Amino acid sequence: MMSIQENLDLREFRNCVGRFATGVTVITSKNESGTHGFTANSFTSVSLDPMLVLVSVDRKTKALSVLENNRFVVNVLTKDQQDTAMHFAGKPKDVPPFEWEDGKLGKRIKDCLAYIECEPWASYDGGDHVLFLGEVKNFHYKEGQPLLYYCGKFSEVATVK
Template sequence: MDDRLFRSAMGKFATGVTVILMETDDETHGMTANAFMSVSLNPKLVVISIKENARMLPKIQEAKKFSVNILSSKQEEISKIFAGQIKEQEVTINRLMDVPVIPGAIAQVVCEVSAEHVEGDHTLFIGKVTNITIEDGDPLLFFSGKYRSLEELVEV
């Protein structure tokens, strides 16, 4: 099967956009990701997926804690910064339970790594959720290779 066909088909699944943050040696590290999902309500677990050659892989293995920041529709620029599309721009970082988080994200989910599984060319990290904050707002979406926003429905 052609890689491009597979990527195109997976791009037809609309996702939210997250920034994964962790800290090692008093330095914050982050990456934009849409490979995120909830796994279990009891216990509260989520999963993130990180490519085997990503510079973030050893960082999360060392940190053993991370946050998933679900971005609002107003945070496209933050997504691009952590995706490496915008260089040398500072992002304000807050802390929740001593883990870095993105202020203004519509959800901040703090996790401890409870397991990791290598599958294909990615490592899946299972995170035990230790804290959550939420804010009102619309999510930043990604569909068919482009950022998207929810459109308000207007009744006629």
């Protein structure tokens, strides 16, 4: 177990926060060159009134410019969509492992566990990330098992008896 140190190690901090299991999403958005997407596990609900969600985006990613003042869709992946997560994480397959479907505010990933379509609300400085808040305009979910991310690996939900 690591103790609190005066000079905190970035890698060890990443290992520490990796102990928090998260769902896996693909954020999609459209600009003049087409629909783009990236895999993200830094996603959360922020407010019910108004309905707001937050996505944290690394400043070094190409997706940053696509999301600026733009609509976006949060696609929550199922446990069977690991290849889709990897495709949008920069390891694309020759044949895309997903299909698009049209939503009210843009393209979404077909057969995802849930989707949330958003209009831009605000963005904030988050250090080496930018925090994008979106106002929810449309959403849908279904029953199924989510794809999780834990300690740097994909994981699944285990049922507790």
